[in-house]
Amino acid sequence: MEEVKFKILENKKLTDLIYILKLEGNTKSIKNSGEFVNLKLPNYYLRRPISVADFDENTLTLIYKILGEGTKDLSKLEEGTYLDILVGLGNGFNLDTKNPLLVAGGIGIAPFVKVIKEFNKKGIKPTLVYGEQTKDNFILLDFFKGNTNLYLTTDDGSVGFKGNAVSFLKENKIDFTTYYACGPLPMLKSLSEYNDNGYLSLEARMGCGFGACMGCSIKTTNGFKRVCKEGPVFMASEVIYE
Numbered sequence: 001m002e003e004v005k006f007k008i009l010e011n012k013k014l015t016d017l018i019y020i021l022k023l024e025g026n027t028k029s030i031k032n033s034g035e036f037v038n039l040k041l042p043n044y045y046l047r048r049p050i051s052v053a054d055f056d057e058n059t060l061t062l063i064y065k066i067l068g069e070g071t072k073d074l075s076k077l078e079e080g081t082y083l084d085i086l087v088g089l090g091n092g093f094n095l096d097t098k099n100p101l102l103v104a105g106g107i108g109i110a111p112f113v114k115v116i117k118e119f120n121k122k123g124i125k126p127t128l129v130y131g132e133q134t135k136d137n138f139i140l141l142d143f144f145k146g147n148t149n150l151y152l153t154t155d156d157g158s159v160g161f162k163g164n165a166v167s168f169l170k171e172n173k174i175d176f177t178t179y180y181a182c183g184p185l186p187m188l189k190s191l192s193e194y195n196d197n198g199y200l201s202l203e204a205r206m207g208c209g210f211g212a213c214m215g216c217s218i219k220t221t222n223g224f225k226r227v228c229k230e231g232p233v234f235m236a237s238e239v240i241y242e
Contacts, residue, residue: 001029001086001087001088001089001210002026002028002029002086002087002088003084003085003086003087004025004026004027004029004084004085004086004087005025005082005083005084005085006023006024006025006060006082006083006085007023007024007025007080007081007082007083008021008022008023008077008078008079008080008081008082008083009022009023009024009059009079010022010079011074011075011077011078011079013075014063014139014140015136015137015139016136017065017066018063018064018065018066018107018137018139019063019064019065019066019074019075020053020061020062020063020139021061021062021063021064021074022059022060022061023059023060023061023062023083023085024058024059024060025058025059025060025085026058027055027056027057027058027059027060027087028057029087029088030052030055030060030087030088031088031092032091032092032093033052033092033093033095033111033114033115033118034051034052034090034091034092034093034111034114034115034201034232034233035051035052035088035089035090035091035092036049036050036051036052036089036090036209036228036232037049037050037052037060037062037085037086037087037089038050038085038086038089038206038209038210039074039083039084039085040083040084040085040086041070041073041074041083042073043073044070044073046207047086047206047209048070048071048074049089049203049206049209049228050062050064050110051063051110051111051182051201051232052111052114053110053111053113053114054113054114054117055114060085060087061113062110063107063109063110063113063139064107064110065106065107086209086210089209089210089228090228090229090231090232090233091230091231091232091233092233093111093115093180093199093201093233094199094233095115095118095119095122097177097178098124098177099124099175099176099177099178100119100124100126100127100176100177100178100179100180101126101127101128101129101174101176101178101179101180101198102115102116102126102127102128102129102148102179102180102181103128103129103131103165103166103169103179103180103181103182103183103187103191103198104128104129104130104131104165104181104182104183105131105132105164105165105182105183105184105187106131106132106133106137106183106184107183108181108182108183108184108187108201109130109139109140109182110182111182111201112128112180112182113140113143115180116128116143116144116147116148117147120147125147125148125149126148126149127148127149127151127174127176128144128148128149128150128151129151129153129165129168129169129174130144130150130151130152130153130165131152131153131154131155131164131165131168131183131187132152132153132154132155133154133155133156134154134155134156134158135154135158135159136158138152138159151168151172153165153167153168164187164190165183165187165191166187166190166191166194169191169194169195170194178197178198178199179191179195179197179198179199179236180198180199180201181198181199181200181201181236182200182201185202185203185241188200188202188236188239189241191236192236192237192239195236196235196236196237197236197237198235198236199233199234199235199236200233200234200235200236200239201231201232201233202218202227202231202232202233202234202239203227203232204216204218204227204228204231204232206227206228208228209228210228210229211226211228211229214226216228218231218234218239218240219239219240219242220234220238220239220240221237221238221240222238
């Protein structure tokens with residue numbers, strides 16, 4: 001973990017509630033796709049944990065959704081503003097598989113930008129099942145169409161399969177060796193009950209973001225684990241839902 005000052009290069013609106021935030025700074029402590037960072041916002045005591053969407057040697061990309069006053073204020077920050085960010089948090093994904101399936105629900109699509117790039121580097125074009133409530137909520141479709149075998153699902157049937165991502169998988173045979181999923185907890189629970197041969201990226205309310213406060217602990221087959229420290233990525237087979 002490292003505390004780094006990042007400069008905002010872009011804070012761009014993608015949909016009514018979703019933004020892409022591009023920052024410049026030292027990313028050497030970020031090692032794996034699936035990690036997260038913890039942003040310190042002006043006038044707020046607790047930091048905001050956000051999944052890493054993409055990174056390279058000196059830039060960091062985050063995709064976030066306005067869910068409260070903190071993220072609303074984040075959306076108003078202008079280019080050139082500096083943010084204090086804790087980087088190198090969480091365990092990230094194990095991408096050691098030859099036929100991956102990515103399952104994303106809503107803003108859970110964010111960490112898969114880097115995941116897809118990593119698989120593409122290996123010559124692998126992953127399958128992506130991307131679910132949203134309605135067609136207007138999808139983001140970065142040109143990127144996903146060009147680099148994955150893409151299936152879209154919508155709750156209202158406005159595009160693609162009518163239903164959620166898990167319902168799509170239950171009704172359509174998709175060949176894969178390992179899946180990687182990120183999205184709402186009910187989706188992850190339903191997916192792991194249907195098939196536990198994969199990894200889940202979980203979200204949780206965090207006090208510190210680096211394992212000190214124990215506030216984000218969840219129950220697993222190996223006892224309680226912290227989403228911020230032992231996670232946010234867990235094997236689907238080890239998570240116990242209560």
